[in-house]
Amino acid sequence: MASLRVITPGMLTTIQDLGRWGWQSRGVSVAGPMDPQSHRLANTLAGNGADAATIEITLVGPEVEFDDERIAAVTGADFEVTVDGRAMPINAPFVVGGGAVLQFGRHRRGARAYLAIAGGIAVPPVLNSRSTHLPSAMGGLEGRPLRAGDRLPLEKRGRESFLGASSSRKSGETGLFAGPKMTPVPFSWLPAGHATVRILPGPQLDRFAPEALDVLQSAPYVVDAASNRMGFRLRGPMLRHASDAEMLSDATTLGALQVPAAGHPILLMADRQTTGGYPSIATVISADIGLAGQLAPGDSISFVVATIGEAMAALIAQERALMAFEAGPR
């Protein structure tokens, strides 16, 4: 089986697919990409189905060696990417020759990039998913971030014909994808240190003081250093509870803004626990999760209340853009 060899691992590099759905009633977290939109675009560009596993890269990227020729694509955070020293584009497919080394260089904007490789990463699924969940050490490669010397098995190449389309290129040679011209659709603007995301109030808004939702929107919050794939601890205006901050443990959702007694919200992200004991004042809309996922500690985030209609319209617009793109070059 063809594989990918990790030469240097980067800061926090994990394997992610759409997530481990179906097991939350047993306490198993979903995990999955922090920026689901960019993850999906990466797969599309590499000719993969939406369920293929990609590599999520955080702030400092890895260096990997390919042992066979593959189409690859990098999306999400803006990094300098080279293959055997030649610059490759972001958000567009390119060909990596057998034996070539793909290297992430300088990081310019955003926090998380996705490297998709034609076929996808073929680590064995755990409970039907290849996503790495770090707190429970489940999925991915032994449930942990990648390390130097790791070998990642690759699925058989997805669209052989896709590669064949680039007839102007000699086999085994690295280069731009020379098939039909593909123009990527940017559907999540990369934050430059700050992002504004839309929220829907609730589900436990009634447990907060009447002014709390206005306070939440009054000023940006800073993503604290003690943030990770489970969630972002946010520093900013304090949110007051109506009475008690503790509640019976309830189910959590992706994007929920949980508020412990001290009044500082925590934005629940991909590796969140399935249940939690703090009330949530609001929930980030699905269309803006990827944008939040592009934030790093020290960046700031602002919240603005939207309607369910706006949330759905934003999601539909993203879906249209992706589907048009998946349907083929224009």
Next chain:
Amino acid sequence: MNAVRIVRAGDAALIVELENRIDPAVNETAVALAKAIQAGALPGVRDVVPTYRSVAIHFEPLRTDYDELRARVEAWCAGDGSVHQSGTRPPYGDPSPVRVPVCYAGAFGPDLADVAAFAEVSEAEAVRLHTSRIYRVFMLGFMPGFPYMGIVDERIAAPRLSTPRARVAAGSVGIAGRQTGIYPISTPGGWRVIGRTPLKPFDLSRREPVLFNPGDAVEFYAIDPGEYARFESTR
């Protein structure tokens, strides 16, 4: 059924809130509703999670017909309220208790002495109080396979540690107020650890990786360190 509230939790989840208390009858309704929604197989529904007194339904916003989902929940609540009202329906979890061996001795139960002191009883009496009732698995959460069980005898219902332990061993049996639980994997944790079981609440090498289901009945019984060692070696 009274006091049911259906709320959106963002655009990809709906939460059905029942009465806000730890109560087997309320939880019975949550577990039954979760099963009914799961069985309904509405397109796009990804996860149905019963908790003490609520059910969260996670769905794909562009695939699931929210109005249809909500209508189904409402219809179920209108039709099956009797589960909650009269308690005449059979329990949905396994009716025969899962028997869980626990070694309460020494290093296996570092907080047993504190719990006994909290209860103002001997350690043996604290163990007797923990093993003398049948608990209900109200929900799973926190980590894979972690069962939230109750209701613990008021006398030994010691609060969480003020500072969580950096590492709680896998299999540790803990108390947090009127809840009792089992840590499936080694992790930081704040529950008062009174013993350890050789059973594994979560084991990916089993065909059924999760030992407990919401609604199950569980009974603890005391074993000594020798029996604990034999359990470990016979697996």
